[in-house]
Amino acid sequence: xxxxxxxxxxxxxxxGSPLSLECTVEGTSNPNLYWYRQAAGRGLQLLFYSVGIGxxxxxxxxxxxxxxxxxxxxxxxxxxxxxxDSGFYLCAWSxxxxxxxxxxxxxxxxxxx
Amino acid sequence: AQSVTQLGxxxxxxxGALVLLRCNYSSSVPPYLFWYVQYPNQGLQLLLxxxxxxxxxxxxxxxxxxxxxxxxxxxxxxxxxxxxxxAEYFCALxxxxxxxxxxxxxxxxxxxx
Numbered sequence: 001x002x003x004x005x006x007x008x009x010x011x012x013x014x015x016g017s018p019l020s021l022e023c024t025v026e027g028t029s030n031p032n033l034y035w036y037r038q039a040a041g042r043g044l045q046l047l048f049y050s051v052g053i054g055x056x057x058x059x060x061x062x063x064x065x066x067x068x069x070x071x072x073x074x075x076x077x078x079x080x081x082x083x084x085d086s087g088f089y090l091c092a093w094s095x096x097x098x099x100x101x102x103x104x105x106x107x108x109x110x111x112x113x
Numbered sequence: 114a115q116s117v118t119q120l121g122x123x124x125x126x127x128x129g130a131l132v133l134l135r136c137n138y139s140s141s142v143p144p145y146l147f148w149y150v151q152y153p154n155q156g157l158q159l160l161l162x163x164x165x166x167x168x169x170x171x172x173x174x175x176x177x178x179x180x181x182x183x184x185x186x187x188x189x190x191x192x193x194x195x196x197x198x199x200a201e202y203f204c205a206l207x208x209x210x211x212x213x214x215x216x217x218x219x220x221x222x223x224x225x226x
Contacts, residue, residue, distance in 0.1 A: 032212050044203065049212060088154075092157075101159055
C-alpha cells in the first residue's frame with residue numbers, strides 16, 4: 001500500500017533563517033506531488049505541484065521554493081523565512097490525472113518567530 | 114472557472130442529530146467531487162468521492178453525499194452525529210485533465226453532548 005511521510009512534524013524558526021521540509025511517498029511510482037499550506041482563517045492553499053522529476057509548478061508568488069530531486073521526494077524550501085510563512089504545511093500525492101484522489105501527509109507545523 | 118462554495122464556516126449539532134454540511138460547485142465540465150475530513154493537527158483524510166458512477170455516494174464513518182447536477186450541489190450528511198465527528202470538513206472539485214483539486218474554505222463541525 002502507498003504511504004506518505006513528511007518531516008519534521010513541528011518546527012520553530014527565527015525570521016530570516018532557512019527552511020527545509022521534506023516529503024517522501026512509498027508504494028507508487030511517478031506520483032503527482034503537492035505542497036499545500038493552511039494559515040489561520042485562510043483555508044487550504046496550493047503552493048506547488050509536480051507531475052515529474054524537475055517539473056515544478058508554482059501557484060502563488062511567495063518566499064518559498066520547491067524541488068523534486070527524486071521521483072518520490074518533494075522538498076519545500078526557503079532561504080529566508082518571514083513571519084507570514086507560519087502555518088501548517090501539507091504534502092500530498094496523487095496518480096494519473098483528472099479527478100484522481102489526492103492523499104495527504106500528516107502535516108508540518110511551522111512557527112516563525 | 115471552477116469554484117467550490119461551502120455554506121457555513123461553522124456548524125454545531127447535538128450528539129445524535131442529523132449532520133448536514135453544504136457544498137456547491139461551479140464547473141464547465143463534468144466534475145469529480147470529494148469530501149475530506151481533517152482532525153486537529155492532522156492531514157486531510159478522504160471521506161468519499163463522486164465519479165459519476167452513482168449520484169448517492171457512501172463514505173467512511175457513516176457519511177454519505179448526494180450529487181445533484183440541477184442544483185450543482187454535493188452536500189454531506191450523516192443521520193446521527195457522534196462526538197468523534199467533530200472536525201473540519203472540506204469539499205473539493207476536480208476536473209478532467211487537471212492535476213489539481215479546488216478546495217472549499219472548510220466547515221468546522223462541533224458536536225455538543
